[in-house]
Amino acid sequence: MSYNIRRLRFFVDDVYGSLQENQTVAEQFFLSEDDHELEEMMCMMVPYAHYSSFWGVARDELAxxxxxxxxxxxxxxxxxxxxxxxxxxxxIRAGYAHLTKGSFLSDLPIVGPALSMLFQERVIESLVVRNGKIVFRDLGYNWRLGVH
Incomplete structure (x- = not known):
């Protein structure tokens, strides 16, 4: 029997039957994160959750x-x-990040924000859910191998 890799990636091993519940928690977390609702985000995370981004790693609520x-x-x-x-x-979810401040291009007066939109980077956000709470969140570049 042969398997198609593209089809296999849609099959997820759900041994404990918690995929649907965890996916609902992940969707709610991503929605609250996109809306910048910090209190709702904090309620969905364990106190020692690993929250990392381009600006470092945080392990408590204030950080x-x-x-x-x-x-x-x-x-x-x-x-x-x-x-x-x-x-x-x-x-996981994939998307693009556009730097609105802090780069040479975005800091140019008048034309900076418009020009910086042309240089978006691929990012990927990963999330781990255990017992209905977020224990790990990471945002980073989506590195792809270059073909030369």
Missing amino acids: TKAVHTQEKEYLRLSWTGGITPLTSSTF
Whole structure:
């Protein structure tokens, strides 16, 4: 029997039957994160959750709020698709990040913000859910191998 890799990636091993519940939690977390509702985000995370971004790694509520504030101030994130489950507790989504502040291009007067939109980077956000709470969140570049 032969398998198609493209079809296999849609099958997720759900041994404990928690995929649907965890996916609902992940969707709610992503929605609250996109709307910048910090209190709702904090309620969905365990107190020691690993929250990482371009500005560092946070392990408590106050540091997580600081990292999220940096993201909100310097990045404009746009997501290209929905949530993709990798396992029954791990989820990812892909999109683009546009630096709105802090880069040479975006700091140019008048034309800077418009020019910086042309240089968006691919990003990927991953999330791990355990027992209905977020324990790990990471936002980073989506590195692809170059073909030369």
